[in-house]
Amino acid sequence: MIARRAAFIAGTAWPQAGAETFEDRNPATGDVLAVVEVANSDIVDRAVEAAGEAQASWAAATGAERGRVLLRAAALLRARLKDLARIETLDTGRPIQETEAVDIVSGAECLEYFGGLAATIAGEFVDLGKTAFGYTRREPIGVVAAIGAWNYPLQIACWKAAPALACGNAIIFKPAPQTPLTALELAAIFKEAGLPDGLFNVVNGFTETGRLLVLHPKIRKISLTGSVPTGKAVAMAAAATLKRVSLELGGKSPLIVCEDADIDSAVSGAMLGNFYSAGEICSNGTRVFVHRRVYDRFLDAVKTRTQRLTIGDPLDPRTQIGSLISPEHMDKVLSHIEAGKMGGAELVAGGNRRMDGALGRGCFVEPTIFAQCSDAMPIAQEEIFGPVMAVFEFDTEDEVIARANATPYGLSAAVFTRDLARAHRMIARLEAGTCWINHYNVTPIELPFGGMKQSGYGRENGRAAIEHYTDVKSVYVALAPVESPY
Numbered sequence: 001m002i003a004r005r006a007a008f009i010a011g012t013a014w015p016q017a018g019a020e021t022f023e024d025r026n027p028a029t030g031d032v033l034a035v036v037e038v039a040n041s042d043i044v045d046r047a048v049e050a051a052g053e054a055q056a057s058w059a060a061a062t063g064a065e066r067g068r069v070l071l072r073a074a075a076l077l078r079a080r081l082k083d084l085a086r087i088e089t090l091d092t093g094r095p096i097q098e099t100e101a102v103d104i105v106s107g108a109e110c111l112e113y114f115g116g117l118a119a120t121i122a123g124e125f126v127d128l129g130k131t132a133f134g135y136t137r138r139e140p141i142g143v144v145a146a147i148g149a150w151n152y153p154l155q156i157a158c159w160k161a162a163p164a165l166a167c168g169n170a171i172i173f174k175p176a177p178q179t180p181l182t183a184l185e186l187a188a189i190f191k192e193a194g195l196p197d198g199l200f201n202v203v204n205g206f207t208e209t210g211r212l213l214v215l216h217p218k219i220r221k222i223s224l225t226g227s228v229p230t231g232k233a234v235a236m237a238a239a240a241t242l243k244r245v246s247l248e249l250g251g252k253s254p255l256i257v258c259e260d261a262d263i264d265s266a267v268s269g270a271m272l273g274n275f276y277s278a279g280e281i282c283s284n285g286t287r288v289f290v291h292r293r294v295y296d297r298f299l300d301a302v303k304t305r306t307q308r309l310t311i312g313d314p315l316d317p318r319t320q321i322g323s324l325i326s327p328e329h330m331d332k333v334l335s336h337i338e339a340g341k342m343g344g345a346e347l348v349a350g351g352n353r354r355m356d357g358a359l360g361r362g363c364f365v366e367p368t369i370f371a372q373c374s375d376a377m378p379i380a381q382e383e384i385f386g387p388v389m390a391v392f393e394f395d396t397e398d399e400v401i402a403r404a405n406a407t408p409y410g411l412s413a414a415v416f417t418r419d420l421a422r423a424h425r426m427i428a429r430l431e432a433g434t435c436w437i438n439h440y441n442v443t444p445i446e447l448p449f450g451g452m453k454q455s456g457y458g459r460e461n462g463r464a465a466i467e468h469y470t471d472v473k474s475v476y477v478a479l480a481p482v483e484s485p486y
């Protein structure tokens with residue numbers, strides 16, 4: 001029997017009589033995994049009410065008390081890693097070798113990091129001379145809502161919930177409709193870890209449910225992971241109530257391979273930055289700029305290693321490239337590949353949907369490399385969010401920096417070189433919020449993550465996240481009688 005999944009509010013499943021529903025499918029097979037209730041305005045109101053009721057006493061708890069709950073939740077995530085990774089693989093189509101190695105671990109690390117940090121969240125003392133001093137308090141914002149994308153559902157839920165809860169807020173999370181399952185598992189884990197009811201709620205649905213959250217007068221902040229057009233719509237709608245907004249959006253990031261780079265490492269970085277999760281990663285380095293002197297060597301190596309990748313059943317531990325998220329998304333990716341073929345780029349590897357055997361039931365696309373790309377081609381400008389690498393030649397440092405920055409996005413960038421002075425010089429000139437030197441797509445929780453330009457604003461992870469989940473209250477304390485002209 002296919003499970004029916006309701007919202008999770010005030011510590012319990014919250015079914016809704018007569019609710020509109022949608023089917024959540026495994027994209028690798030087309031099988032229905034669950035029937036999910038769409039949260040309407042009554043459900044969203046109920047979630048906001050539950051969150052508001054719970055938040056005051058959570059804010060009054062000490063940071064250490066809040067941190068202990070997050071640490072217990074992290075331990076439960078680690079204990080259930082295999083089960084959670086399996087659910088994530090069924091829901092996203094991503095290989096089990098990825099979900100077991102990254103998703104659940106990253107979620108647990110985030111809860112551990114902010115669990116540890118919770119007791120250190122503090123304001124500052126300000127000396128104002130003999131007659132006064134001041135201090136600031138870092139106070140929770142109140143009820144916050146977070147809206148997720150479908151590529152890393154559990155990780156996104158943890159990256160938003162951990163700092164929000166550590167700072168004393170209550171949170172309402174809306175997963176992407178393609179991947180509703182693991183947020184509900186996380187809700188159950190929080191409850192088991194002792195998180196008071198009402199502090200972590202889950203509502204499901206599409207754009208309309210998201211809009212209800214963004215417009216709700218009692219929600220004080222929105223954190224979105226999604227596409228650039230959604231980010232703009234959310235920022236505009238949030239202006240009606242002047243909500244605070246954090247946006248983690250898309251990108252078309254540059255990965256630069258200098259002539260003195262370790263080419264094997266650069267190839268590994270470019271493959272990680274284009275084919276991991278079948279390319280469904282916002283920070284991917286989809287524009288690979290290679291110095292003319294090492295261009296052929298790089299291209300030969302990346303072609304050979306890409307053609308060896310194993311496409312297959314996401315549940316098979318040997319599979320390296322799984323299914324894309326949905327037939328609609330696959331069609332979009334395939335049309336970008338067609339545009340690449342028609343637009344004059346040289347197809348070096350891949351370029352097709354895989355239909356053999358059981359793969360025909362899913363959304364499997366070969367890892368694809370285009371070479372001899374020019375900056376004006378659509379595949380060089382549009383975010384594809386699939387396994388498509390575009391390779392460009394360059395001659396000079398100034399030239400490649402200008403070309404790398406010539407995009408409305410600014411999420412990530414990387415430089416591969418053995419000359420560390422050059423690496424730092426180039427990184428300082430690149431317009432991107434998250435950068436790597438001689439690596440790609442590693443995102444340790446300790447480092448802030450986020451974008452510049454149209455890739456969004458606000459930061460997740462690191463101490464920087466605390467600023468985005470707290471308000472600052474300034475307090476002036478007089479130590480002498482009030483001097484007044486009246």
Ligand SMILES: NC(=O)C1=CN([C@@H]2O[C@H](COP(=O)(O)OP(=O)(O)OC[C@H]3O[C@@H](n4cnc5c(N)ncnc54)[C@H](O)[C@@H]3O)[C@@H](O)[C@H]2O)C=CC1
Pocket residue numbers: 147148149150151152174175176177205206207209210211214225226227228230231233234247248249250251281282283383385411
């Ligand atoms: N920078 C980052 O951290 C990441 C960014 N992304 C970006 O996300 C995109 C892919 O994810 P999708 O789920 O297709 O993005 P999307 O923008 O279509 O949807 C994201 C979420 O927003 C909700 N939503 C859509 N319209 C809304 C509205 N008007 N008001 C409120 N909520 C709304 C959706 O239901 C979903 O939960 C890519 O462009 C990718 O670059 C994905 C992962 C990480």
